[in-house]
Amino acid sequence: xxxxxxxxxxxxxxxxxxxxxxxxxxQELVNVDCGSGNKAGVDFIAQKIEAVLKSLxxxxxxxxxxxxxxxxxxxxxxxxxxxIVLLGHMDTVFKDGTVAExxxxxxxxxxxxxxxxxxxxxxxxxxxxxxxxxxxxxxxxGIKVILAGDEEVAHYLSNASETILAESKGxxxxxxxxxxxxxxGVVTRRKGRYEFTMExxxxxxxxxxxxxxxxxxxxxxxxxxxDIEALTDFDKGINFNVGLFEGGTVSNAxxxxxxxxxxxxxxxxxxxxxxxxxxxxIAAKQxxxxxxxxxxxxxxxxxxxxxxxxxxLLKLVQEAAAECNLPQPTAKAVGGGSDSAYATAAGxxxxxxxxxxxxxxxxxxxxxxxxxxxxxxTLFDTSILNNRGK
Numbered sequence: 404x405x406x407x408x409x410x411x412x413x414x415x416x417x418x419x420x421x422x423x424x425x426x427x428x429x430q431e432l433v434n435v436d437c438g439s440g441n442k443a444g445v446d447f448i449a450q451k452i453e454a455v456l457k458s459l460x461x462x463x464x465x466x467x468x469x470x471x472x473x474x475x476x477x478x479x480x481x482x483x484x485x486x487i488v489l490l491g492h493m494d495t496v497f498k499d500g501t502v503a504e505x506x507x508x509x510x511x512x513x514x515x516x517x518x519x520x521x522x523x524x525x526x527x528x529x530x531x532x533x534x535x536x537x538x539x540x541x542x543x544x545g546i547k548v549i550l551a552g553d554e555e556v557a558h559y560l561s562n563a564s565e566t567i568l569a570e571s572k573g574x575x576x577x578x579x580x581x582x583x584x585x586x587x588g589v590v591t592r593r594k595g596r597y598e599f600t601m602e603x604x605x606x607x608x609x610x611x612x613x614x615x616x617x618x619x620x621x622x623x624x625x626x627x628x629x630d631i632e633a634l635t636d637f638d639k640g641i642n643f644n645v646g647l648f649e650g651g652t653v654s655n656a657x658x659x660x661x662x663x664x665x666x667x668x669x670x671x672x673x674x675x676x677x678x679x680x681x682x683x684x685i686a687a688k689q690x691x692x693x694x695x696x697x698x699x700x701x702x703x704x705x706x707x708x709x710x711x712x713x714x715x716l717l718k719l720v721q722e723a724a725a726e727c728n729l730p731q732p733t734a735k736a737v738g739g740g741s742d743s744a745y746a747t748a749a750g751x752x753x754x755x756x757x758x759x760x761x762x763x764x765x766x767x768x769x770x771x772x773x774x775x776x777x778x779x780x781t782l783f784d785t786s787i788l789n790n791r792g793k
Contacts, residue, residue, distance in 0.1 A: 410539065411788060415727070417535045418780050425527050425776055426509075432523040433507040433516040437472070438555075439494040445472025445552040448493045453477070455530050456548060459537050471561035472552020476570060479537070480545030487544045487787070488577035488751065489533075490567070490742050491525050491758075492554030496765050505767065513761070513770045520771040525580030525758025526550070528780045536784055543790070544575060554742055557596065557702035564705075567745040576716050576790070577746035577753040583760035583779060585772070588735030589720060590755035591713050594640075595706030596740045597667040597675055601627060601686055603650075605694045607659035617657025618693045621650045624661045626690040631665055634681055640670030641678060664701065668738050672706060704740035705748055712752030720754055723785035729778055757783060 431451070437444035446465075453463045453475055461477035468474075472494050480486070495518035507516035514524070529548070549570055551563045558564045571577060581590070603624045608617030628645040635642040643665055650661025669675045686698040720732055735756070743755040757779060761771035 411726075411785060414535055414539060414784055414788070415781055417538065418531065418777060418784065421531050421535065421780075422777055425531050425780070426773075428530070429514065429519070429524060429527045429776065430507040432526060433519050434502050436497070436499045436502050437494055437518070438497050438499065438501075439472070439553050441499055442470065442472050442552075444499075445494050449473050449475045449550070449552060452493070452526065452530065452550060459533055461548070466563070466566055468552070468561040468563075471558070471563070474552055474561070474563045474566050475548070475550040476566070477548040478545070480542060482545035482547050484573050485544060485575045486573070487546050488571050488574045488746060489529050489546065489548045490550075490577060490579040490746060491522055491529060491581065492551045492742065493526070494552055494555050495521065496555050509773055512773050514773050515770050517769070520759060520761040520769050521582045521764035522580060522758050524761075524771050524776055525582070528758060528776060528783065529580045532780050532783045532787075535780075536787060541787070547571075547574070549742075551742055557598070557704045557740065559702040564742070564745050567742050568749050571746040571749040571751050574746070574749070574751045576712070577743065577751045578757055578783065579741060579743045579746075579753065579755040580758040581741050581743070581756050582764050583756050583758045583775060584735065585760055585762055586735075587730045587732055589717070589732040589757060590707070590737055590741075590743070591709050591717060591734045591753075592670075592736035593707035593740055593744060593755065594668040594670055594738045595672060595675065595744070596702070596704040597669065598664065598701040598703070599667070599682065600662055600664050600699045600701055601696050602662045602699070603627075603660070603694055603696045605659045605661075605691060606657070608657040610655050610657060614657065618659070618691050619657050620661035620691075620694060621658045623689075623691040623694045623696065624648070624650065624663050627685050627688070627696065628663050630685045630688075631663075631682070634678055639674060641667065641674045643667050670706060705744040707741065707744040707753065707755065708747045710747050710750055710752055713754075716752045716754055719789060720782065720786050723782055723789055726789075727778070727781050727785055729782055
């Protein structure tokens, strides 16, 4: 397909013509309870998206999981080499019933509702961008769409991350339609996330009749929680947060069990490897006699790294923004994880956070700026048309 100015003007007009359809689809996707634990809700979203992809000529596959939302993979064109990967996820962080409490609405140019920003708006942008490109007979590169059903919980009940890694290998570039930022930043690097638990086992006892026979699991873990937090080294690029602590049953009994959960963020996996022996040593250390502590991995999200080609891909997006008279995107490194990590792990240059722009995701105040639903669609299609890759 030619990438002449005339072709782009036609595409920009067609995106403008799709505005009402985009808003309608956005509302439909947001108004479905599909938290990570609601497999039926996530799978319903997957079926809806799959129908759209099939109508555009994609062949599709749903990889099914027993306890997690399915992963949807769609392919069109030659995806044997030098194809483009489009990434996203279909789950949200919100509990069942949230849609009834605060359904999709638009007020003063901002959209509200569970997942409107993270990341139902991004899915709408992706699908509309594909619709317009394919309507103009785009065939320069094969395209893969990979949408996970349990990204918000780091795929702890599925192997979706393995699918993303495997399906991304050989790609020319990847774009993730995750939450867009109000400061115009697009993400080229993300910290990795490692969540672990420590469970302490002590000896229960009545604190009035037999206190000296007790061995407090809570006291044991209180010491260890402080040891864990002391490992934080912001200069190196790793930090630990003991965010959950539980244990005991009543105040007049020495607690025989306690558990802490820690979220660790790191800039480089080598840092995590360096600190894992220190965590094991903390678990093995004994503050309270006759107690035992068990260290377990809960979930893990790889870091998204810049790879060869990332700078060139960013420049492509920046040039497209200038051509469309849109604000200039800047490179951004963030602490939150995304499935872009598995594309970069496959060696694929990746730009993340190309979704609708907004703020306060994961909260009841989550909002998205409506106009950016359309401008980000224009930005992406222009970037693809300007791609001078193989």
